[in-house]
Amino acid sequence: MTSKSINVAVIPGDGIGPEVIAEAVKVLRAATAAVDTELSLTEYKLGAEHWLATGETLSAETLEQLRSHDAILFGAVGAAPGDTRIPSGLIEREMLLKLRFSLDHYVNLRPSKLYPGVPSPLANPGAIDFVVVREGTEGPYVGNGGALRTGTPHEIATEVSVNTAHGVERLVRDGFRRANERSRKHLTLVHKHNVLVHAGHLWKRTVEAVAAEYPEVTHDYLHVDAAMIFLVTDPSRFDVIVTDNLFGDIITDLAAAVTGGIGLAASGNINMDHTAPSMFEPVHGSAPDIAGQQKADPTAAILSAALLLQHLGLAGQAARIEQAVEHDVATRAGATRTTAEIGDAIAAAVS
Amino acid sequence: MTSKSINVAVIPGDGIGPEVIAEAVKVLRAATAAVDTELSLTEYKLGAEHWLATGETLSAETLEQLRSHDAILFGAVGAAPGDTRIPSGLIEREMLLKLRFSLDHYVNLRPSKLYPGVPSPLANPGAIDFVVVREGTEGPYVGNGGALRTGTPHEIATEVSVNTAHGVERLVRDGFRRANERSRKHLTLVHKHNVLVHAGHLWKRTVEAVAAEYPEVTHDYLHVDAAMIFLVTDPSRFDVIVTDNLFGDIITDLAAAVTGGIGLAASGNINMDHTAPSMFEPVHGSAPDIAGQQKADPTAAILSAALLLQHLGLAGQAARIEQAVEHDVATRAGATRTTAEIGDAIAAAVS
Numbered sequence: 001m002t003s004k005s006i007n008v009a010v011i012p013g014d015g016i017g018p019e020v021i022a023e024a025v026k027v028l029r030a031a032t033a034a035v036d037t038e039l040s041l042t043e044y045k046l047g048a049e050h051w052l053a054t055g056e057t058l059s060a061e062t063l064e065q066l067r068s069h070d071a072i073l074f075g076a077v078g079a080a081p082g083d084t085r086i087p088s089g090l091i092e093r094e095m096l097l098k099l100r101f102s103l104d105h106y107v108n109l110r111p112s113k114l115y116p117g118v119p120s121p122l123a124n125p126g127a128i129d130f131v132v133v134r135e136g137t138e139g140p141y142v143g144n145g146g147a148l149r150t151g152t153p154h155e156i157a158t159e160v161s162v163n164t165a166h167g168v169e170r171l172v173r174d175g176f177r178r179a180n181e182r183s184r185k186h187l188t189l190v191h192k193h194n195v196l197v198h199a200g201h202l203w204k205r206t207v208e209a210v211a212a213e214y215p216e217v218t219h220d221y222l223h224v225d226a227a228m229i230f231l232v233t234d235p236s237r238f239d240v241i242v243t244d245n246l247f248g249d250i251i252t253d254l255a256a257a258v259t260g261g262i263g264l265a266a267s268g269n270i271n272m273d274h275t276a277p278s279m280f281e282p283v284h285g286s287a288p289d290i291a292g293q294q295k296a297d298p299t300a301a302i303l304s305a306a307l308l309l310q311h312l313g314l315a316g317q318a319a320r321i322e323q324a325v326e327h328d329v330a331t332r333a334g335a336t337r338t339t340a341e342i343g344d345a346i347a348a349a350v351s
Numbered sequence: 352m353t354s355k356s357i358n359v360a361v362i363p364g365d366g367i368g369p370e371v372i373a374e375a376v377k378v379l380r381a382a383t384a385a386v387d388t389e390l391s392l393t394e395y396k397l398g399a400e401h402w403l404a405t406g407e408t409l410s411a412e413t414l415e416q417l418r419s420h421d422a423i424l425f426g427a428v429g430a431a432p433g434d435t436r437i438p439s440g441l442i443e444r445e446m447l448l449k450l451r452f453s454l455d456h457y458v459n460l461r462p463s464k465l466y467p468g469v470p471s472p473l474a475n476p477g478a479i480d481f482v483v484v485r486e487g488t489e490g491p492y493v494g495n496g497g498a499l500r501t502g503t504p505h506e507i508a509t510e511v512s513v514n515t516a517h518g519v520e521r522l523v524r525d526g527f528r529r530a531n532e533r534s535r536k537h538l539t540l541v542h543k544h545n546v547l548v549h550a551g552h553l554w555k556r557t558v559e560a561v562a563a564e565y566p567e568v569t570h571d572y573l574h575v576d577a578a579m580i581f582l583v584t585d586p587s588r589f590d591v592i593v594t595d596n597l598f599g600d601i602i603t604d605l606a607a608a609v610t611g612g613i614g615l616a617a618s619g620n621i622n623m624d625h626t627a628p629s630m631f632e633p634v635h636g637s638a639p640d641i642a643g644q645q646k647a648d649p650t651a652a653i654l655s656a657a658l659l660l661q662h663l664g665l666a667g668q669a670a671r672i673e674q675a676v677e678h679d680v681a682t683r684a685g686a687t688r689t690t691a692e693i694g695d696a697i698a699a700a701v702s
């Protein structure tokens with residue numbers, strides 16, 4: 001048993017964020033207590049509600065305070081679609097993406113696993129167990145666009161995808177490292193290099209170069225459109241997918257859907273150099289339509305807490321949470337439980 | 352019965368292209384003969400094989416000759432993945448995309464329909480019948496990228512998505528026009544405006560503006576990642592999707608997969624102003640692995656020929672082809688027919 005202490009910042013956010021994070025915290029407490037690890041939690045009120053109350057998305061002071069933690073547990077942010085008081089996308093960009101970029105979360109890690117007993121929308125899903133290593137700090141997400149003659153018939157709007165050798169290489173290297181630790185040892189690069197030539201060739205050349213350092217890892221390449229087809233016709237072909245920020249966003253929601261829905265999909269925004277805290281969050285959004293009703297599935301948040309423990313060196317407890325989740329989801333058919341009841345069951349199993 | 356003549360350029364291309372186009376031509380001949388329409392066909396040898404033989408992708412003269420036709424029927428292009436004699440993506444960009452851009456094919460029309468009897472990879476597909484109106488002449492496909500310090504640790508590669516009011520408005524207007532002619536009269540814009548702010552807002556504002564001219568058409572918006580989820584969990588929610596060039600590429604391959612595969616997915620690259628010939632092609636690629644074996648499904652090419660006839664004002668014959676296909680695919684279970692046998696059956700049904 002380890003005996004240490006971990007110091008986690010908690011950002012519940014908006015909508016169902018606070019509900020699912022309450023359960024993830026419950027499970028974190030149970031999992032750390034079981035190995036005599038002290039857990040200290042500091043809550044940060046950020047998100048759409050906070051912006052409405054204060055006009056603040058993420059201040060320099062808050063960002064500095066967040067840096068002092070070992071990791072961040074994040075719920076979900078975003079206003080209701082009909083809420084016109086909040087400029088669309090503002091919280092996502094000025095808070096969520098600002099955290100990912102400022103804290104250099106270059107590995108956006110999104111495991112996709114079809115747990116036994118979980119229904120998939122696919123008729124014959126097969127055994128699905130892959131991980132998407134999505135680049136998190138560049139690509140089309142850099143905010144490097146502009147508009148000219150806005151609102152006129154001559155408007156031009158551009159978006160620039162920026163890709164650097166530094167950014168692509170560290171991501172690809174992480175993908176190979178993970179593939180090398182898995183039993184199938186296979187890596188697939190997904191891009192669209194027949195059209196996005198410059199970015200695509202940087203990715204492709206980088207994969208070829210890093211592949212030479214991992215002789216046991218096999219690799220292949222798929223255009224993003226072909227990857228779509230395989231994700232619904234043969235998802236078990238995938239082991240590790242490396243891809244850019246936007247393709248990764250698209251692929252991981254589809255991957256979540258085919259493995260039983262975003263209620264189960266966890267993610268880590270990871271700074272593998274540990275120069276800043278990494279952040280763990282469910283793939284789903286704030287779902288304002290079901291907020292406050294104890295209807296949300298906290299499993300994605302709980303699995304995100306497991307990724308957090310793994311990142312902080314508590315791999316054994318991370319595995320225990322995953323096993324508890326695997327057991328819990330296998331027995332769900334037909335049952336309707338509240339958000340808290342699901343959290344209670346999983347927390348009890350890891351205590 | 353009409354009595355006219357149509358003058359079609361045929362580009363069989365590479366791999367399975369010539370095989371599937373032979374069947375589409377068979378069906379075109381039958382469908383036009385049945386209404387006393389003279390069909391004149393001119394074959395153009397273009398593609399990877401042609402490039403290997405001549406070093407030419409698409410010359411200015413060939414492009415001019417192509418302009419003299421009423422429409423173009425296109426098979427598929429692209430070398431085998433392992434063929435290192437051909438620079439990757441060259442034929443796709445310098446021939447296929449060059450045609451789309453030069454002939455101003457701004458509406459890339461891709462219907463998605465699950466025909467009765469066709470197996471879907473989805474367990475409960477429901478009734479799928481929507482059409483994707485993909486922008487075809489701008490967005491991330493403009494080839495407006497570059498690279499600096501290529502091959503060094505300081506490489507930067509960029510890709511610029513260019514979106515104009517002109518380009519977006521004509522596409523969105525086409526989408527609303529099509530939605531207005533359909534029974535459900537619903538349009539969904541798919542983009543990612545919370546991240547791609549400038550391009551996204553041009554698209555969103557344009558949809559709002561054009562919507563005012565179509566009071567009977569309802570419309571909504573989905574981020575591309577959310578659209579992925581609905582395409583596998585509730586594809587029948589879609590009626591008309593309007594989207595940009597890259598999102599359209601991604602969405603339509605997934606849509607093809609859930610409606611029974613790219614063997615059935617047709618497309619039109621349409622210049623709605625008729626200032627240049629439109630081009631009709633199956634969504635699938637050249638599939639070099641099965642080329643020359645009479646294994647390819649010619650249905651996508653045949654349905655593309657139906658779109659061609661519809662575009663040229665022969666809507667009745669287009670509908671007859673679609674009915675013949677619908678009948679043919681309903682009886683396929685268990686049967687193995689050659690490419691030519693499938694073409695023969697459908698041609699016989701429209702004669």
Ligand SMILES: CC(C)[C@H](C(=O)O)[C@@H](O)C(=O)O
Nearest residue numbers: 092096097249283545546576
């Ligand atoms: C909210 C949004 C900015 C975000 C993204 O696009 O990365 C989300 O979709 C995700 O995948 O975490």
Ligand SMILES: CC(C)[C@H](C(=O)O)[C@@H](O)C(=O)O
Nearest residue numbers: 194195225443447448600634
């Ligand atoms: C071959 C390629 C350039 C093309 C595209 O990306 O548009 C293809 O995938 C398609 O969808 O027609």
